[in-house]
Amino acid sequence: MGDQHIVTIKDISKQLKLSISTVSRALRGGTEIRKETRELVQQLAAELDYRPNPIALSLKEKRSKVIGVIVPEIANNFCSSTIAGIEEVAYSRGYYVTIFQSHESYEREVINTQLLSARRVDGLIISVSNETNRYQHLSSLIEKEIPLVMFDRVCSEIQTHKVVVNDYAAAFNATEHLVEQGHRDIAHITIANFLSITQNRKRGYEDALKKHGIPINKSRIVHCNFNTVEMDRSIRSLFESKNRPTAIIASVERIAIRCLNVLMELKLNIPEDVAIIGFSDNPLNNILKPALSCIRQPTFEIGKKSAELLLELIEEKTTEKSFQTVELGTTMDLMESSLYKKQ
Amino acid sequence: MGDQHIVTIKDISKQLKLSISTVSRALRGGTEIRKETRELVQQLAAELDYRPNPIALSLKEKRSKVIGVIVPEIANNFCSSTIAGIEEVAYSRGYYVTIFQSHESYEREVINTQLLSARRVDGLIISVSNETNRYQHLSSLIEKEIPLVMFDRVCSEIQTHKVVVNDYAAAFNATEHLVEQGHRDIAHITIANFLSITQNRKRGYEDALKKHGIPINKSRIVHCNFNTVEMDRSIRSLFESKNRPTAIIASVERIAIRCLNVLMELKLNIPEDVAIIGFSDNPLNNILKPALSCIRQPTFEIGKKSAELLLELIEEKTTEKSFQTVELGTTMDLMESSLYKKQ
DNA sequence: TTGTAAGCGTTATCAG
């Protein structure tokens, strides 16, 4: 009752006047122990609520049962949902998850990888900061034989498992869907062009138009920055004239919401005048009205898949390494009311 | 170069033909070592990129430098922002954060606490599941001398530091603000009455009205469930008649957003016809228009404060325990356009 | 079937 002291194998061995190793075997070992002894030990262990000290085990077995996760920001729907997926898999396999944030700083990311390897994590799952363009901190982990899985923000410089979203297909499908609804003049409002997600989504948009023989109108592709006021201005200028698009593919959540608002200010009806499909990580956007059709990133799945691949690397030391890049598909939450059929 | 092997003190001692203990002292110890020896050791250590093995340290010092966090769901703005705050403080003080989710299950929460104590975490920060109404799993941690801090969802049964939000004051201030804008008929739309946040917020709302001599009209206090359709119906019935409130205090984010939408459907202008202030954890709600004035939970601060209190418990074994309950204030993101002044 | 001893990496105590 209220032991103050955490029970160890030693305590058990003393009480039972057995050697430490016998107790250990009784608890863990296979056959080489008398049944009665085993039962005796196990009973007392249960009584005393004995739990093996994982730290001692780690020291001995040179593994920690901890996997590290480095993300830019935890407080971000995409990241936190991904972590939920990681946690799910890790938990079910007896691993623990330790979180680090890079705060979009390369430097901090490097420090984090060092801390992690010092901590002897069994593996690392990372989505790199947007500053990161060198990867020596990651290759040095691999040299130390710490397995690595990259997700979302990946790079070609590192050979390892990668989990990404098929942004191209997402934009392609969304665009095609609008085309099938009868839309011919679809705008694509997006962010800085140098980002790979921007490029992939744009290609998807363009290829869908091409497939359906719709010419690409460069003036319908708008790149904005993240400042709300300027974003609004860009969107507004596209929709002020009579000759305006009838639909939008919004490349990021914030743009999608600004579109909703600007269009309402312009007294345009959604979706009768303009239909919108936007990439969005925010579950709440489903309950917006005028309705926003959302392209959902499979965040939870990304986490799960990343964790599964990592545990494979950690536990199956067997196969010669053949790394894969898994592309996960998005889903569309189509709000009927946001996708008015043209004609 | 690509060492394959993680350097230990032993490696250094061999290379330098010194004893292990000398090396240890050189690295850590104070004066009792020759300057040259120390420098020699430290130089080689740096060269080899030696990092003390934290697992060995933990085993020796019976502490892990890990703090556990149990939350209902990571993928939830409130929780993830809080964790960000915890991580911030922990990181700066050399601690690591390991995350567990209870998924709102009492059983899983209990298992998590057991795992944590088996893991020898140095402390725990927890927001209990909504199923939890017994607290033996927490008191048993305290018995094992694992310090504990509770946040947001706390209980009176456990004696420890607690960090909560002053929901009462938040609702009071928001309501008073509306009154000062000239509103006399303010609705309070909220959720199930048995929840403590519901009660606190309602009291705040009511007391603000009382203070200003406005009678409380029970029919203006609406409890809804979480089903969107029913929520809409409740809201709608409140605003359909001519004799409708001129303002709303929305007790949770989802309600606030549904209010926006229902009011728009009813062709009511926001804020000219109805002003809205809603509790909201979602930063994106700031960019909604019609504008939503938001009551922001100090999530990041909650995390930071919790971590600070926990580290105090962990590190300052000095003072006789005197536990405090810290009440943090909310902030209001007042959107001018959502708070039309009456008359 | 059981016990002894070494080892995982580190620090602390105690001799030299």
Add this chain to the structure above:
DNA sequence: CTGATAACGCTTACAA
């Protein structure tokens, strides 16, 4: 100033 040695909790040859 430096080097053995024990100890942290546990597993696992190897001996008995």
